[in-house]
Amino acid sequence: MSDSEKCPQKCSFISEKTVHKGKWVQLSEITYEDPNGVKRVWESVERTTRCPGSNVDAVEIIPILKRLLHYECLVLVEQYRPPLKACTLEFPAGLVDKNESPQQAAIRELKEETGYTAQIKHTSPVTCIEPGIGNSAIRLFTCEIDGDDPVNLNPKPQLEDTEFAEVVTIPLNDLLSKLNEFSANEVVIESKLYTYAIGLTVGKQKQKQCEPDSR
16 A cells, blocks of 8 residues: 555554444444544444445445437435435445345345346445444445346336335436436435536536537
């Protein structure tokens, strides 16, 4: 690892204790030493469901729906999230089950939440979510859905009894403006999804700047 890839300041983990443990999450106190040699305590929220030996809790899927004579679309999920007391618009996602690889979890969760079958095109490294609050880690999977495949002509989600979600498809070429419309209607947009939309928009702008002038 080069100097530019290292943490700028060295801290040392000392200990961790569980303050409260629920069914799905637990509150912990982490004691560590800062770069000045001072011992500090950090409150952390952690999932209780991570499988032994795994370095991720969950997977998120970026599913791109491709159909003949149609714009490419992103397949998303709108659902109520009790912690936010509001509906959200998100990438399909879910926890990795026991004896299941993240890749298998991605294909399963996409099928359960949207009804679609897809092929994985790209896998991210382990990424973190809100590292100032907890240790939740995921892998992101970019998947391609063949909308003309017979298995995807009439997709039916297979939700659990406790899940209440709707599938939303948005053309990629209009993603950012559509997300802003959802936000204006008090739907909270997942930050990774909004960042993805910004990336697409900036990429298109750069591409136009690089195109030769046809005049």
